[in-house]
Amino acid sequence: MSQEMEMISISLCFATILAFLFLKQILKRATTSNRNLPPSPRRLPVIGNLHQLSLHPHRSLRNLSHRYGPLMLLHFGRVPILVVSSADIAHDVMKTHDLKFANRPKTKAVDIIMNGGRDIGFSSYGEYWRQMKSLCSIHLLSKKMVRSFENIREEEIVAMMEKLEKAISSSLPVNLSESLLNMTNNVICRIAMGRKYSLEENPMDFATLLRTMMELLGAFPFGDYIRGLAWIYKIRGLDRKMEEVSRTFMEFLEGVLQEHVDEGEKKETFDFVDMLLQIQRDKTNGFELDRSDIRLIMLDIFVAGMITTYTTLDWAMMRLIRHPECMKKLQDEIQTYSRHKLYVSEEQVESMKYLKAVIKEVLRLHPPGPLLVPRQLSEDVKLKGYDIAAGTQVLINAWAIHQDTTTWGPDAEEFKPDRHLDQPLDFSGQDFKFIPFGSGRRLCPGIGFAMALIEVTLANLVNRFNWKVETRPLGDDDQYYLAEATGIEVCRKFPLFVFPSLASSTL
Numbered sequence: 466m467s468q469e470m471e472m473i474s475i476s477l478c479f480a481t482i483l484a485f486l487f488l489k490q491i492l493k494r495a496t497t498s499n500r501n502l503p504p505s506p507r508r509l510p511v512i513g514n515l516h517q518l519s520l521h522p523h524r525s526l527r528n529l530s531h532r533y534g535p536l537m538l539l540h541f542g543r544v545p546i547l548v549v550s551s552a553d554i555a556h557d558v559m560k561t562h563d564l565k566f567a568n569r570p571k572t573k574a575v576d577i578i579m580n581g582g583r584d585i586g587f588s589s590y591g592e593y594w595r596q597m598k599s600l601c602s603i604h605l606l607s608k609k610m611v612r613s614f615e616n617i618r619e620e621e622i623v624a625m626m627e628k629l630e631k632a633i634s635s636s637l638p639v640n641l642s643e644s645l646l647n648m649t650n651n652v653i654c655r656i657a658m659g660r661k662y663s664l665e666e667n668p669m670d671f672a673t674l675l676r677t678m679m680e681l682l683g684a685f686p687f688g689d690y691i692r693g694l695a696w697i698y699k700i701r702g703l704d705r706k707m708e709e710v711s712r713t714f715m716e717f718l719e720g721v722l723q724e725h726v727d728e729g730e731k732k733e734t735f736d737f738v739d740m741l742l743q744i745q746r747d748k749t750n751g752f753e754l755d756r757s758d759i760r761l762i763m764l765d766i767f768v769a770g771m772i773t774t775y776t777t778l779d780w781a782m783m784r785l786i787r788h789p790e791c792m793k794k795l796q797d798e799i800q801t802y803s804r805h806k807l808y809v810s811e812e813q814v815e816s817m818k819y820l821k822a823v824i825k826e827v828l829r830l831h832p833p834g835p836l837l838v839p840r841q842l843s844e845d846v847k848l849k850g851y852d853i854a855a856g857t858q859v860l861i862n863a864w865a866i867h868q869d870t871t872t873w874g875p876d877a878e879e880f881k882p883d884r885h886l887d888q889p890l891d892f893s894g895q896d897f898k899f900i901p902f903g904s905g906r907r908l909c910p911g912i913g914f915a916m917a918l919i920e921v922t923l924a925n926l927v928n929r930f931n932w933k934v935e936t937r938p939l940g941d942d943d944q945y946y947l948a949e950a951t952g953i954e955v956c957r958k959f960p961l962f963v964f965p966s967l968a969s970s971t972l
């Protein structure tokens with residue numbers, strides 16, 4: 466071929482490619498402009514709306530929703546994100562179209578840590594997820610199973626209270642947040658793995674490992690949203706860190722499984738690992754469970770159950786201490802039922818209406834997952850007249866919904882447990898103005914497990930002690946005590962230092 470002919474062919478090729486790209490762009494615009502899309506704040510090239518997020522995305526998204534409405538379409542980099550901020554639209558997403566919205570998006574962290582989302586929480590909707598979730602709900606987290614661990618909860622709460630009692634004499638402030646985290650960690654480790662793995666009890670710092678894993682899972686996935694930034698993972702060593710943490714955790718869990726297998730019949734207690742090994746042996750429900758599935762279920766229990774439960778207790782104690790009238794009302798209720806006993810039992814707690822109202826109010830104002838867990842739409846859908854395309858990720862701003870003045874009244878931002886006394890609201894996500902545990906197919910299966918520990922712990926701490934916190938020298942009490950940390954689960958930013966004293970009723 467002559468040089469001239471070669472040039473002509475190359476130019477033709479170029480022209481065809483350019484024409485194709487141009488046509489594609491026009492077609493894309495035409496199809497998009499035919500679609501009725503939800504309101505969107507203006508976005509920037511490459512990053513989309515990422516510049517409009519703060520370190521507390523639930524707060525910045527609520528502010529945006531005040532301008533753009535309860536259904537907004539944002540873009541994080543190239544990824545379309547639907548943000549829902551009203552009970553009414555949450556109902557459409559998690560009830561009317563629940564099946565279409567039942568998928569979870571994948572991030573690099575989930576890929577590495579959760580083996581491509583083979584756990585329950587991040588698994589795609591389908592048969593595998595269904596089997597894993599029903600196994601978890603029926604065998605591990607059933608009412609009967611939760612009740613069977615009452616003695617573990619009692620032992621750990623009593624141990625925590627004994628330490629608090631000892632601290633009284635020192636007249637130094639006690640770090641209550643740390644005590645609550647240790648107690649929750651001990652209870653979940655004993656129920657799940659048969660013994661404690663806390664810093665005090667074990668050279669393996671289980672809690673730190675778990676915290677690192679949560680940080681990695683909760684880190685904002687820039688590289689997933691902006692392809693060109695994927696190298697950031699490598700530069701910051703995140704890839705390596707994720708692989709390392711995942712390997713250490715899996716090796717640790719494998720060791721726990723092997724210990725259980727080796728102990729076999731000799732074992733005197735029965736925990737989640739025993740139950741999962743039994744299901745594996747008996748092929749219960751015809752489900753083939755392998756060791757890696759068992760490890761991922763265990764990981765989910767810790768990732769989804771530990772910080773959520775602890776942080777609810779931490780917020781609750783802070784709110785009660787800062788609202789002495791609520792603390793007094795709760796103490797009176799507990800004393801009526803416990804009849805001045807030193808330990809309040811789970812049976813007595815059952816009848817305590819005000820205690821339950823306090824917990825609901827805490828979860829309303831401080832849902833540990835303020836944006837729930839992201840969902841992904843699996844097929845095109847029409848929502849309130851707007852067209853939403855398959856593949857769109859969905860954030861449900863439960864925190865904003867819980868403080869919506871149109872459903873909760875003008876005092877929606879205030880802590881008022883009494884508002885729940887005459888309301889039939891429960892935790893099952895049937896009323897979409899209150900969804901701390903989500904709703905629909907993806908509803909949290911750990912509600913009973915978490916509530917059993919939260920209720921009896923609060924009842925005992927409030928029954929046994931009177932509590933005080935220091936007034937802040939700068940007079941910024943609200944800012945300090947209500948400050949939120951960053952991360953997927955919103956904990957209090959500063960540890961709660963308290964001065965407990967023994968309540969006269971239990972002396």
Ligand code: HEM
Nearest residue numbers: 585586769770773774834837838902903904907909911915
């Ligand atoms: C106060 C405590 C807790 C809160 C507020 C909470 C909240 C949530 C939320 C908001 C979701 C996502 C729901 C959705 O997408 O609609 C979820 C899912 C989940 N939670 Fe919880 N949770 C708590 C405790 C627990 C505990 C104690 C466990 C286990 C022992 C647990 C296990 C799970 C699992 C496995 C999922 C994934 C369900 C799925 O994707 O199908 N959670 N939780």
